[in-house]
Amino acid sequence: MTIACSVPIIVAGIVKLLLPLPPVWRAVSTFCNFMMYCWCEGLAALLHLNPYLKWDVEGLEGLNKKNWYLLICNHRSWADIVVLCVLFRKHIPMNKFFLKQELAWVPFIGLACWALDMPFMKRYSRSYLIRHPERRGKDVETTRRSCEKFRLHPTTIVNFVEGSRFTEEKRRQSRSPYKNLLPPKAAGIAMALNVLGNQFDKMLNVTLCYPENDETPFSDMLSGKLTRIVVRVNMLPVAEELHGDYVNDKNFKRHFQLWLNTLWNDKDVLIENLKASNKNAGH
Incomplete structure (x- = not known):
């Protein structure tokens, strides 16, 4: 199924590469989005074959495919991508994942993601920026x-x-400082909000948890052993205070990081509670 959907996307990507014309690019994007939707439908059908899998989802009310969304999520496993694609395929516009710049050079995958208009992010380490100060801000410009x-x-x-x-x-x-999360990186979403802040209708704060398959959710998904997927969707307003110059305005940067860290702390507590309730239910 993945091959059946990815090959046409890669071919379309080659056409997009060879014919850099706006009408061609628009047609390619429309076609690739349709193929990705077909892929999501195929994944949904495959997951449906697992009779033991239960979905526990809250917060899908009020979503609309005609709106713009910024979706932020914790990242536990490769299974997260499958879950987000399957769960939201009929509720919001097709997902465009922020990807690491290195993926752009992976044969076939990079071209397919580029054809799908996935945004690539190039991150520089602090030590690299100390040695190359001229590169400071380049990752933000890419975003x-x-x-x-x-x-x-x-x-x-x-x-x-x-x-x-x-x-x-x-x-x-x-x-x-969290039990179930890594520290959040603020620059990417701060830049997305700065560029498209007025365009976004809502922000979706999504929390994923696999309480019965916490160690290996992706391999369990592939082998039919995945038993429970918990998703909590919290729709947030895109407040004016979240728009600002993250690179040059130190006060805004501190404010934005505090806001995101608070959001992440609440998410960590939520995941801990979900795990605890699952254990209590098991007893």
Whole structure:
């Protein structure tokens, strides 16, 4: 199924690459979005084959495919991408995931993601920026250019704010103050809000949890052992106070990081409560 949907997208990407004309690009984007929707429908059908899988979802009310959304989410597993695609396919515009710049150079995958207009982010480490101060702000500019293309059509931009999948080792290395999350990275969503802030109708704060398959949810999903997916969707207003210059305005940067850290603390408490309630239900 993945091959059946990805091959046409890759072919369309080659056409987009060879014919850099706006009408061609628009037609390619429409076609690729349709193929991705077909992929999401196929994933939904495959998950439906698992008779043991139960969905526990709250917060889908009021969503609209004609709106613009910024969706932020914790990142536990590769299964998260499947869950978001399947769950929201009929509720909001097709998801556009923020991707690491390195994925752009992966054969076939990079071209397919580019054809789908996925925004690529290039992040520089603090040590690299100390050695190369001229690169400061370049990652933000990349985010700005990626977001500009979404002004014309309703879009859902998805950002896994932690920047990496959660593991206990990463949690220790990052000295995370949270039990179930890595520290959030604010620059990407701050730039998306700065570029498209007035365009976004709402922000969707999504919390994912696999309380009965916490260790290996993706492999359990592939093998039919996944038993419960918990999703909580909290729709937030895109407040004016979240629009600002994250790079040059230190006061705004501190304010934005405080807002995001508070959001992440609440998310950590929610995940802990979901796990606890699942254990109590098991007894």
